[in-house]
Amino acid sequence: MKTLPLVSVLIPCYNVEKHIINAILSLNNQTYKNIEIICVDDGSTDNTNKIIKEIQLEYSFVTLISQQNKGILEARRTALNHAQGDFIVLLDADDKLESNAIYNSIQCLHEHKCNAALFEVYKVTENETHPFIIYTEHKIITGLEALKSSIGYWKISSLGVFKKSVYEKAFITFDNIKVESYNSDELLGRIALFESDKIILTDSKYYYTTNLSSNTLSFKMAWLEVFKTNKTIKEYLINNQIYAQIRSEFFNHYSIDFVRMQKHFRKNKKSLPKKDLIKYRNICLKSIRTLSFKEWLESIFNKNIPIKRKLKFLKSYLSLKLTLL
Structure with a gap:
């Protein structure tokens, strides 16, 4: 590459005063230097805004945008609208990237003429880091293959370096669908995979932090909105004439969520x-x-759906149906 394209890293921020510094440091340590960081403070009530302003004094490539609380999806939209780069990376404020993640991904995109380069994902807890989504082959796949692999179990991630135009298109499609749920960002990610057409799986690492003691894991009625999202995913697949090819995966996808909600x-x-x-x-x-x-x-x-999966669903359904309240 004669010139290094600008990469915009989009970080939605809500009450992340304990984490945002580490996220930005992981970006400052990137071997790829032509980046900008766009932090959207989504109505934080802690010191998030103050801390980012202090970070800006040291790092000129950090932009801060403040807005009333609208949720992670709208915070990402705001960041995307302000992005100057031709490529984007979505990063949560409590997560981090491996130091060469962006460089390796941009190299892959340039060499193979792809629209997205996907990261491998590692889960980070207080005590350990372990693989979550790992690719046995670092190969090129189509958007349809990527979407299919994201339905049911997440066999691939929707995290990586994307052409900005892919997410601009994905937001337009998402807005036409008009669904609001707590996990609608996952739907947007799947749309972006399908819209990417040509994708390369890389060995670049994304470190996803999960705090098992966090209040975010306490019970929420909003979790039931996952069924609304599932219905919308099915409609999206039908409208794009690909539901027949992904029907088995969709049953797995739905049944996994049903079993989880029953638990x-x-x-x-x-x-x-x-x-x-x-x-x-x-x-x-x-x-x-x-x-x-x-x-x-x-x-x-x-026969493509494991018997164990069918039995788990049936057991969960009967348990819920026969529960006396």
Whole structure:
């Protein structure tokens, strides 16, 4: 490459005073130097804004934008609208990148003429770091293959270096869908994968921090919105005429979420008010309609869907259905 393209790193920030410095330091330590960092303070009530302003005194490539709290998706949109680079990276404020992650990815994009270079993902807890999404082959795949691999289990990540135009297109598509849920950012990521057309899987590392003792892991009724997102994913697949190719993966995707929600129901049954329990159970059971009766029959007899997955779902469904409140 004769000239190094500018890479914009987009960081939504909400009450991250304990983490934002480490995230920015991981970017300052990148071997790829032509970057800008756009932090969007999404209505923080702690010292996040103050800390970023102090960081700006030392690092001129950090931009701070403040807005009222709108959620992570809108914070990313704001950052994207202010990005000057031809390429973007999405980074959460409590996560970090390996020092050569951006350099390696840009090299891969240039060499193979791809629209996205995806990171491997490592989970970081208080005591250890372990692989979460690792690629056995660092190869080129299509947007359809990437989308298919993201449905059900996350076999690939939606984190990496993307052409800015890919996410601009993805936001337009997302806005036409018009869905609001707590995990709608995952839907946007999947749209971006499909819109990328040509993607390379790299060995660049993204370090995803998960705090098992965090309040963010406490029970939330908003988690049930995952079923709304699933219904929207199915509609998106149908509208793009690719649902038939991903039907098995979608059943896995839906059943994993259903089993997870049933476990939360069982775990919190004694602590939630009865009216919330009734609402919770009804939403879970109603979500069954995401698949038609014909699709349920096809899924039951589909040999590509593991028997263990079917039995887990059936057990969770019966447990929820027969629970006395």
